[in-house]
Amino acid sequence: MAFEFKLERRVEFSETDAAGIVHFSNFFRYMEAAEHAFFRSLGHSVMLKDFDPPLGFPRVHADCDYRAPLRFEDRFEIHLLVREKRAKALSYRFTFRNLSIEPPVEVARGHLTVVCVTHEADGRLASTRIPSALADRIEVAPPEAIA
Numbered sequence: 105m106a107f108e109f110k111l112e113r114r115v116e117f118s119e120t121d122a123a124g125i126v127h128f129s130n131f132f133r134y135m136e137a138a139e140h141a142f143f144r145s146l147g148h149s150v151m152l153k154d155f156d157p158p159l160g161f162p163r164v165h166a167d168c169d170y171r172a173p174l175r176f177e178d179r180f181e182i183h184l185l186v187r188e189k190r191a192k193a194l195s196y197r198f199t200f201r202n203l204s205i206e207p208p209v210e211v212a213r214g215h216l217t218v219v220c221v222t223h224e225a226d227g228r229l230a231s232t233r234i235p236s237a238l239a240d241r242i243e244v245a246p247p248e249a250i251a
Contacts, residue, residue: 107245109142109184112203117176125173132166135198135216138182146241150218155235161194161218162229168214172202179203180211185245192231193219194242197250 113134121127143150152159174180181201188195200212221229233239 105241105243106142106146107186107243108249109138109145111138111141111182111184113137113180113182115174115176115178115180120176125175128168128170131168131170131200131212131214134182134200135166135168135184135196135214138184138198139196139216139218142184143238146238148238152235152238155222157222157224159232159235160221160223160229162221163216164193164219165195165215165217168198168212170212172209172211174200174202174211177204181208185250186242187215187245187250188217189234189239189242189244191233193217194234197245 115126119126119130140150150161179202181203183199183201185197185199186194187197195217196215198212198214198216199210200214201208202211219231220234222232224230
């Protein structure tokens, strides 16, 4: 069972703003990229199309606090921890560290909550239990890891 995942990236020029630092909105894209990679590491996708109706995980909460800038070409790590697992929802904490600095520096911390939903033929979304094939592979991080 897994409760954490780490993804390394490098800041692309297109992700920076006029001041030469990563635009704040990209941290939400980075969180999503880490979540998708986490699901793939478990053998799944965030779009579970093998179910009838198909399942997905829309966001119901997202936040990010910024502590230091990231700049073009900086190498950084996105560390995902599962904060909470409920029957129909997952909550994550993300810690961003700049790996281009010695010692690495935490630059941001974010949170994301997603809910498992069915994609009905009429376009409706309805919350549903996370399938056991996925839920059984995910556990909540120990308190000392989240502190």
